[in-house]
Amino acid sequence: MMRNTVLTLAAALLVVAGCSSEAGSGGGAAVPGVTDTEIVVGTHMPLTGPASAGYSQIAPATKAYFDFVNAAGGINGRKITLKVKDDGYNPANTQQVVRELVLQDKVFAILNGLGTPTHTGVLDFLNSQRVPDLFVASGSRSWDQPGKYPGTFGFNPDYTVEGKILGAYVQQNLAGKKTCFLGQDDDFGRDSLAGVTAVLGDAGVAVKQTYTTSVTNVGPQVDAFKSNACEVVILATVPGFTALTVGTAARQAFTPQWIVSNVGGDYDTLAKSLGDAAPLLEGLLGANYLPAASAASDPWIQLFQKINTQYNAGAPFDGNTVYGMSVGYLFVQVLQAAGRDLTRESLIDAVEKGGYTGPGLGPLRFSADDHSGYGGLRMTKVTGTVQAYFGPTYETDSEGGPVNEYPAAPAAPPANGIPPAA
Amino acid sequence: MKRYLWTLLGAALLLALTYVIPPFQNYQLATVAAYLCATAGLTVLTGQNGQLSLGHGALMATGAYTVALMQNAIGNLPLSLLAGVVVTTAAGAVIGLAAARLRGPYLAGVTLAVAVVVPGITTMFDDVLGGDQGLTFYLAPPPFGYDFPFERWQAWIALAAALLTVLLLGNLAAGRYGREFRAVRDDEIAARLCGIHLARTQILAFVVSAAAAGLGGGVLAVLAQSVSPGAFSLTLSLFLVMAIVVGGLGSLAGAVWGAILLVALPDLTTRVTEVFALPTGLAQRLEGNLPLAIFGITLIVVMILAPGGLQGLFLRIVKRGR
Numbered sequence: 001m002m003r004n005t006v007l008t009l010a011a012a013l014l015v016v017a018g019c020s021s022e023a024g025s026g027g028g029a030a031v032p033g034v035t036d037t038e039i040v041v042g043t044h045m046p047l048t049g050p051a052s053a054g055y056s057q058i059a060p061a062t063k064a065y066f067d068f069v070n071a072a073g074g075i076n077g078r079k080i081t082l083k084v085k086d087d088g089y090n091p092a093n094t095q096q097v098v099r100e101l102v103l104q105d106k107v108f109a110i111l112n113g114l115g116t117p118t119h120t121g122v123l124d125f126l127n128s129q130r131v132p133d134l135f136v137a138s139g140s141r142s143w144d145q146p147g148k149y150p151g152t153f154g155f156n157p158d159y160t161v162e163g164k165i166l167g168a169y170v171q172q173n174l175a176g177k178k179t180c181f182l183g184q185d186d187d188f189g190r191d192s193l194a195g196v197t198a199v200l201g202d203a204g205v206a207v208k209q210t211y212t213t214s215v216t217n218v219g220p221q222v223d224a225f226k227s228n229a230c231e232v233v234i235l236a237t238v239p240g241f242t243a244l245t246v247g248t249a250a251r252q253a254f255t256p257q258w259i260v261s262n263v264g265g266d267y268d269t270l271a272k273s274l275g276d277a278a279p280l281l282e283g284l285l286g287a288n289y290l291p292a293a294s295a296a297s298d299p300w301i302q303l304f305q306k307i308n309t310q311y312n313a314g315a316p317f318d319g320n321t322v323y324g325m326s327v328g329y330l331f332v333q334v335l336q337a338a339g340r341d342l343t344r345e346s347l348i349d350a351v352e353k354g355g356y357t358g359p360g361l362g363p364l365r366f367s368a369d370d371h372s373g374y375g376g377l378r379m380t381k382v383t384g385t386v387q388a389y390f391g392p393t394y395e396t397d398s399e400g401g402p403v404n405e406y407p408a409a410p411a412a413p414p415a416n417g418i419p420p421a422a
Numbered sequence: 423m424k425r426y427l428w429t430l431l432g433a434a435l436l437l438a439l440t441y442v443i444p445p446f447q448n449y450q451l452a453t454v455a456a457y458l459c460a461t462a463g464l465t466v467l468t469g470q471n472g473q474l475s476l477g478h479g480a481l482m483a484t485g486a487y488t489v490a491l492m493q494n495a496i497g498n499l500p501l502s503l504l505a506g507v508v509v510t511t512a513a514g515a516v517i518g519l520a521a522a523r524l525r526g527p528y529l530a531g532v533t534l535a536v537a538v539v540v541p542g543i544t545t546m547f548d549d550v551l552g553g554d555q556g557l558t559f560y561l562a563p564p565p566f567g568y569d570f571p572f573e574r575w576q577a578w579i580a581l582a583a584a585l586l587t588v589l590l591l592g593n594l595a596a597g598r599y600g601r602e603f604r605a606v607r608d609d610e611i612a613a614r615l616c617g618i619h620l621a622r623t624q625i626l627a628f629v630v631s632a633a634a635a636g637l638g639g640g641v642l643a644v645l646a647q648s649v650s651p652g653a654f655s656l657t658l659s660l661f662l663v664m665a666i667v668v669g670g671l672g673s674l675a676g677a678v679w680g681a682i683l684l685v686a687l688p689d690l691t692t693r694v695t696e697v698f699a700l701p702t703g704l705a706q707r708l709e710g711n712l713p714l715a716i717f718g719i720t721l722i723v724v725m726i727l728a729p730g731g732l733q734g735l736f737l738r739i740v741k742r743g744r
Contacts, residue, residue: 091556092653095646096453103446103573117555121648124558128572185548186555212545212554214651 031343033108034078039335039342041111042083042101044118045137049088051213053240054269054320055114058137059084061324062112062331064312065304069332069418071311076340076421080332083107087118089213094118095125102131109134109347112155112327116140116188123149132347134334135327135373139263140187141398144372151344153351154373155327156263157289157362159188159236160398163195165287165377166234166259168394168403171199174257180207180230182221182245184237191398192236192261198400206230211241218245226254233257237264243273250280260286262377267387268293268318278385286387287377289362290326291410293318294386300326300359300410303417326359333358333419357411358419361393372398376406425596429589433581440577448573449645450685455580456641458681459587461666462674463634466591468663469672470600471627472607473521477533479659480540481517481632482639485510486649487544487551489640493559499644503583506640507633514632521628522621537659541651556650559643580641587634588674594630595674603627657714664717668724670733679732687717 033040045059046052059082066080074080083105085097094115101107102125109132113119116138123142126133127149135155136143139162143154170179181196183189189210197205207228209221222245225233233256235242242264249255265286271278291298304325308317315321335342337350354366362376376395380387395406414420440448460482467473485506492502517536521529544551551557564575594600602623605613614620643649665684670676728735 088652090652090655091648091650092646095648099446099449103444103449117650120555121558121646121650124647185545185553210548210553214541214545214554214655 032106034342039078040081040107041109042107043111043113044085044087044094044097045114046089047086051089051238053273057320058324061321062328064307065325065328067311068307075335091118091121098122102129112137117186132344141191146369146371153371157374157377158398159191160195161396163192164199164396165394167196167199174232177231178206179232180225181205181234182209185210185212189236218248222248230256235260239264239269243270246280258284262288266319267382281382284382286380288380289360289374289377290322291359293322299413303413329358336419336421361410362395436581440574445571445573448577452577452580452645454681454685455584456638457684458584459638460635461677461680462587462591463631464662465666465677467627467631471603474530475533476530476659477536478635478662479654480537481510481635483540483654484513485636485639486643489643490557490559490649503640507636510636511633514629518625518628522624537656544651558648561647576645583637583641664721670731673733676731676733
C-alpha cells in the first residue's frame with residue numbers, strides 16, 4: 001500500500017516538475033513584470049458568482065483604456081498588459097489567484113483588486129512580497145494604513161466618508177423620517193454604518209440589518225424594515241443585493257426612500273438585474289464621484305465612450321465602464337510620474353507625491369501618510385431612466401471632521417486622452 | 423517497517439523537490455498536500471468502509487476555523503494544528519454516532535446538511551468567526567532566516583501533515599481495523615457473524631476520517647493565513663468525493679491523484695480558456711464554471727474508461743510496461 005503510494009507520488013512529482021519548467025523561465029528581469037517594451041500588471045475580480053453583476057465589466061474597461069494608450073505607443077515605449085483573474089468574490093480563490101499573479105506571472109503590481117472581504121486576505125501577502133497594491137476597488141478603511149501596508153492605496157472614497165455624506169443628506173433633507181440601514185456583513189457594511197451614525201447618531205438609525213453574499217435572500221431584513229415602518233433605508237450593498245433588496249421590498253409592497261452606496265448604486269447595472277421591474281428604481285438616491293455615464297456632454301464621458309467603441313467592442317457603457325477607465329487613467333498618470341526608470345519603489349513614490357486630478361469630482365488625496373483615494377462625493381438621483389447628479393460635491397474625512405462642500409470643478413481631459421509625462 | 427522506509431523515501435523526494443521548483447509550484451504542492459489529508463481520510467471512510475460523506479468540506483472548515491482562532495489566541499502553530507484535529511475529531515464523533523445508524527441516501531442527507539449548515543454558523547456568530555469575510559491570522563516566518571522562501575516553508579508544513587496522515591492511515595488500513603472496515607463495507611451481515619461490532623467500526627472510521635479532514639482544513643488555513651466560509655462551500659465537499667472516485671476509490675494512492683486533480687483542474691481549465699481565444703463574453707461566462715463542468719466530464723470519462731480510477735489506470739500501465 002505504502003509502496004504504491006510513494007510510486008504514485010513519484011510519478012505525480014514528475015508531472016509537477018514537468019509543468020513547472022516553463023514557469024521558471026520568466027525571471028531574469030531586474031524589476032518583475034517590467035521590460036523595455038512591456039509592463040505587466042494583474043488584478044482579481046468576480047467574473048462569476050453573486051457579486052459579478054456589473055463588476056465583471058470593470059477590468060475589460062481598464063484593459064480597453066490601456067489598449068488605447070498602447071495604440072498610441074504606450075508609456076515610455078512600454079505597452080501595458082493587464083492580467084485578469086476571476087476569484088468569484090471568494091476570499092479563498094483570491095489567495096490562489098493573487099499568488100499566481102505575483103509568483104508565477106511575476107506581475108509588476110496589482111491594480112484595482114476588487115472587494116473588501118477578498119482583498120483583505122491578500123494584504124499581508126502582497127506586503128511581504130513588496131508588490132505595489134494600487135487603487136483597490138473597495139472603500140474599506142484598511143487600505144489606508146501607510147505604516148503597516150506601505151504599498152497599498154485605495155481608490156474609492158472610503159465607506160465612512162460616504163456614510164457621513166449620505167447621513168448629512170438625510171439630516172438636511174429628510175429630517176424627522178425614520179431612517180434604517182442594510183449593510184454587507186463585513187468592513188464594507190460596518191465602515192459605512194460608522195459614517196452614517198457619526199452624523200445621525202446611533203439612535204438616528206432605527207433598524208440596522210446585515211446580509212451575507214452567500215445567502216441570496218433578504219426577506220427577513222426587508223420584513224424588519226417594513227414592520228418598523230422605516231421611511232428611509234440606506235443600503236451599503238453590492239449591485240446584486242441592491243437589486244434583490246429593492247425587488248424583495250416591492251413584492252411586500254414596501255417602498256421607502258432608498259439611498260444607495262456608490263458601489264451598489266449604478267443605475268444601468270441595477271436596471272439590467274431588475275429587468276421589467278426597473279421602474280422600481282425611480283427616485284433612487286445615491287452618491288458618486290465619477291462622471292455619470294449618461295452625461296453625454298461631459299468631455300470625460302465623450303473620451304471614454306470613444307475608447308469603449310474602439311477598444312471594448314462597444315460593450316454596454318455604464319458606471320462600471322467609467323470606473324474601469326478612470327482607474328486606467330490614474331494608473332497611466334502614475335506611470336508617467338514614475339518616469340522612464342520604472343521600479344516598484346519609483347511607482348510607490350510617484351503615487352505618494354500626489355497632486356493627481358482626473359475624471360473624479362472630489363479630491364484625490366495621496367501622500368506619504370494618506371493612502372485613502374478619493375475624499376468626496378456628490379448626490380445622485382434617478383429620474384425617468386437617467387441617473388443624474390444634483391447639489392454640490394461634498395468632502396469629509398473618516399474621523400469626526402465636518403462634511404464640507406468641495407467647490408473645485410473636475411479637470412478637463414488632455415486633448416489626446418493620455419495624461420502627459422510629468 | 424517497510425512502510426516507514428517508503429515514507430522516508432517519499433519525504434526525501436518531496437524535500438528535494440521543494441528546492442527545485444519555483445515558489446508558486448511550492449504553494450500548489452502545499453495545497454495538494456492539504457487536500458491529500460482530506461482525500462486520504464475520505465478514502466478510508468468511503469472507499470474502505472463504504473460510508474458516503476458529502477460533508478467533509480465542512481469538517482475541513484471546522485479544523486480551519488479552530489486553527490485560525492487558536493493562532494489568534496496563542497499563536498503556536500503545532501498546538502493550533504493539534505487543536506484543529508482534536509476539535510474536528512470530536513465533531514466527527516458526533517456525526518459518526520448518527521452516521522452509524524443510517525445507510526446510503528440517509529447518511530448522504532445528514533452529511534449534506536452538515537456541509538450546508540457549517541458555513542451558515544460562521545455568519546451566525548460573525549463577531550467571533552468574522553462572517554463572510556472570515557478571519558485572518560498571523561503565521562510566524564520560517565525559522566531559517568529572512569531569505570528562506572515562505573512558500574517552501576508552507577510546503578514543508580503541509581507535506582509533513584500529509585505524510586503523517588498517509589502513514590497513519592496506511593498503518594490502520596493494513597492492520598486489524600482496516601480488515602474490519604473492509605469486512606463491514608463488503609457485507610455487514612457476514613461481518614457481524616464474524617463478531618465485528620458494526621456501529622463501533624463505522625464510528626471509528628468516521629472519526630479517523632474526520633480527524634484527517636480537520637488536519638487538511640487546518641493546513642489549508644495555514645497556507646492562506648486566513649479562513650472564510652467561501653473556501654469550504656458545499657462544492658468543496660462534492661469535489662472531495664469526486665476526487666477520490668476519479669483518483670481511484672479505496673486506495674490511498676488514489677487519494678494522491680484526487681488531491682492533485684483538485685489543484686490542477688481549475689488551473690488547467692483557465693489555461694485552456696487562455697489558449698482558445700474565446701469571445702470575451704463567452705470566456706467570462708465560462709470562467710469559474712468551466713472547472714466544474716470539466717470535473718464532471720472527467721468523472722464520467724474515467725468511470726467509463728477506467729472504473730478503477732486514475733490509480734487503476736496507472737497500475738495497468740505499469741504492469742503492461744513490465
